[in-house]
Amino acid sequence: MRSLDEAAAHIKARRLAPARALCRGVLGRHPGHPRACHLMAVIDLFECAPVAATAWLEKAIAADPTHAGYHCDHGAALASAGRHEDAVTAFQRALALQPKLAFVQFALADSLRALGRERDAMDALILGLEANPVAADAWRKLGEVCIALQR
Numbered sequence: 001m002r003s004l005d006e007a008a009a010h011i012k013a014r015r016l017a018p019a020r021a022l023c024r025g026v027l028g029r030h031p032g033h034p035r036a037c038h039l040m041a042v043i044d045l046f047e048c049a050p051v052a053a054t055a056w057l058e059k060a061i062a063a064d065p066t067h068a069g070y071h072c073d074h075g076a077a078l079a080s081a082g083r084h085e086d087a088v089t090a091f092q093r094a095l096a097l098q099p100k101l102a103f104v105q106f107a108l109a110d111s112l113r114a115l116g117r118e119r120d121a122m123d124a125l126i127l128g129l130e131a132n133p134v135a136a137d138a139w140r141k142l143g144e145v146c147i148a149l150q151r
Contacts, residue, residue, distance in 0.1 A: 001026060001035070003023075003025060004022070004023070004033075004035050007019040007026075007039050010022070011039060019043055023039050027040070032059055033063070034061075034070065037057070037063065038060040038067075038073065040056040041056035041060065041073060041077065042073065045073070048080075050078070050080035053077040054074065054083075057070055058074070066097060067097075071090050071093040071094035072091065072103075074090040075087040075091040076107060079110065079111050084111040084114040087111040088108060088111050088112060091104055091107055091108035091111065100131050103128070103132075105125065105127045105128030106128045106137075106138050108121075108124045109121040109122075109124035109141060109145075110141075118148045119149065121145050125141055125145065
């Protein structure tokens, strides 16, 4: 849908108001359109509104539960809202759909660490680093986890 491609370009350029207007137009014609809901969530995340983003992502997932990106962004919104248990579940759903997404493993590790689950975080970081061995920040986080686990 061309309107959503334009909205995505506006988001990339951080022109959020026109992006929101385009998405609202699509949603007015096609309520619950998954990509439009997803883009509305991305806008809300840029505006530091993770609770609103979570609601949009739940609509996107209801319309298309097979899209790993929706689950990943849902996890990010949940983590931003401090809901790390729910974020872990969302990240795991994304990984069940696309197991090789290193950045999802890294995000999962962050939520696991927030929950005090250092060993599980280490496992997620290792899996992520197997897929993307040049992720310097992940190596740093792995070092921090090893220190926390006294390894």
